[in-house]
Amino acid sequence: MEQRLFPPVFRGRLHDARTATSIGRWLGIVFAVCFVTGLISHVMQHPPGWAAGGLPSRPVWGYRLTQGLHVASGIAAIPLLLAKLWTVYPRLFAWPPVRSVRHALERLSVAVLVAASVFEVATGLLNTAQWYPWPFSFVPVHYAVAWLLAGALVLHIAVKAPEIRAHWSRRSPGTLALPEGDGADRRSLLTAVAAAVGAVTVTTVGQSFTPLKDLALLAPRHPDHGPQGLPVNRTAAAAGVGLIPAERYRLTVAGPRAYTLTLDELRSLPQHEAELPIACVEGWSKSARWTGVRVVDLLEQVGAPPHARVRVVSLQTRGGYRVSEMGHEHARDPLTLLALRLNGQVLSPDHGYPVRLIAPNRPGVLQTKWVGRLEVLS
Ligand SMILES: Nc1nc2c(c(=O)[nH]1)N[C@H]1C(S)=C(S)[C@@H](COP(=O)(O)O)O[C@H]1N2
Ligand SMILES: [Mo]
Numbered sequence: 001m002e003q004r005l006f007p008p009v010f011r012g013r014l015h016d017a018r019t020a021t022s023i024g025r026w027l028g029i030v031f032a033v034c035f036v037t038g039l040i041s042h043v044m045q046h047p048p049g050w051a052a053g054g055l056p057s058r059p060v061w062g063y064r065l066t067q068g069l070h071v072a073s074g075i076a077a078i079p080l081l082l083a084k085l086w087t088v089y090p091r092l093f094a095w096p097p098v099r100s101v102r103h104a105l106e107r108l109s110v111a112v113l114v115a116a117s118v119f120e121v122a123t124g125l126l127n128t129a130q131w132y133p134w135p136f137s138f139v140p141v142h143y144a145v146a147w148l149l150a151g152a153l154v155l156h157i158a159v160k161a162p163e164i165r166a167h168w169s170r171r172s173p174g175t176l177a178l179p180e181g182d183g184a185d186r187r188s189l190l191t192a193v194a195a196a197v198g199a200v201t202v203t204t205v206g207q208s209f210t211p212l213k214d215l216a217l218l219a220p221r222h223p224d225h226g227p228q229g230l231p232v233n234r235t236a237a238a239a240g241v242g243l244i245p246a247e248r249y250r251l252t253v254a255g256p257r258a259y260t261l262t263l264d265e266l267r268s269l270p271q272h273e274a275e276l277p278i279a280c281v282e283g284w285s286k287s288a289r290w291t292g293v294r295v296v297d298l299l300e301q302v303g304a305p306p307h308a309r310v311r312v313v314s315l316q317t318r319g320g321y322r323v324s325e326m327g328h329e330h331a332r333d334p335l336t337l338l339a340l341r342l343n344g345q346v347l348s349p350d351h352g353y354p355v356r357l358i359a360p361n362r363p364g365v366l367q368t369k370w371v372g373r374l375e376v377l378s
Pocket of ligand 2: 233279280281282364365
């Protein structure tokens with residue numbers, strides 16, 4: 001029989017619609033989890049107008065869970081996406097390449113879907129390693145392309161709905177027509193994909209799910225590595241603050257009855273303890289025991305109105321994370337502290353000595369270190 005060279009013919013059952021559907025629905029679920037948790041992270045870091053009044057400060061582990069899921073689902077998406085692309089790549093050779101306007105539009109939407117998927121997964125992965133080999137700012141672009149991906153995915157599912165329905169289960173009419181003996185090689189492929197997802201998950205999820213921390217061989221961070229048993233994202237040296245001399249430290253509380261405290265005065269105020277996680281946006285998280293002064297006590301003394309927002313300003317003079325804001329729910333939460341101690345010891349410089357903010361259900365990037373000023377916003 002004469003062998004046709006172009007377009008190539010793919011006879012393998014691993015490239016058929018049933019396999020594409022099987023992998024596609026898992027990829028769809030994983031993308032949905034990643035998208036929703038990503039939206040939550042975005043809202044918490046950049047509260048839109050409707051959230052300006054404040055976001056819930058409970059449960060204390062809320063952001064730790066959603067961001068852990070965001071990064072874990074993004075990592076799980078990598079083998080699923082590769083398998084899905086491999087399953088459908090023969091369609092690149094569809095002949096003729098364009099059959100109608102409708103067909104052209106459909107192919108264009110798939111091109112957008114593939115490009116956006118690869119972009120999101122790749123930039124997200126490099127972000128967990130704090131590697132930014134691109135000229136744009138990560139957060140806004142990753143966020144915008146997520147919407148592009150969501151739109152292209154909804155369109156794709158709508159266009160493919162008849163095929164998805166026909167191949168949804170082994171008993172679907174579209175699948176029955178396949179020859180006997182088809183099951184085994186498809187099952188091997190799906191088992192291998194599941195094993196790959198399991199492997200990348202088990203070797204990374206320990207960066208936030210600490211019971212599995214000893215298996216976190218591929219995670220960029222190990223939750224135990226860092227001063228005082230807690231990782232550090234930006235050290236005091238990297239932030240340019242160095243060691244702040246205790247005798248020169250002042251905390252300014254700006255508001256209706258503004259005042260300033262020395263470090264000794266802060267230490268002599270009632271001290272409270274809270275067990276709270278740092279949940280870094282980049283994927284690692286770890287719980288720790290913090291001791292310090294309640295922000296609500298400082299706000300009472302300055303005469304802050306009950307629903308006031310509060311700005312926390314670092315002594316760090318440059319860099320993106322030197323200022324954070326919180327609504328009244330966080331500011332008034334009895335667990336929100338200006339911490340002086342971590343796990344029973346005076347804060348190390350890298351954890352924000354002499355004073356850092358720690359609040360429940362809050363992205364790590366907003367847990368401001370080296371705090372020099374609290375401002376009551378009107
Ligand atoms: N002033 C200041 N505070 C900061 C940062 C920073 O760069 N500057 N980094 C933030 C980030 S991204 C995280 S995850 C937490 C980490 O706190 P840790 O280093 O004590 O673990 O601090 C936050 N607070
Ligand atoms: Mo972070």
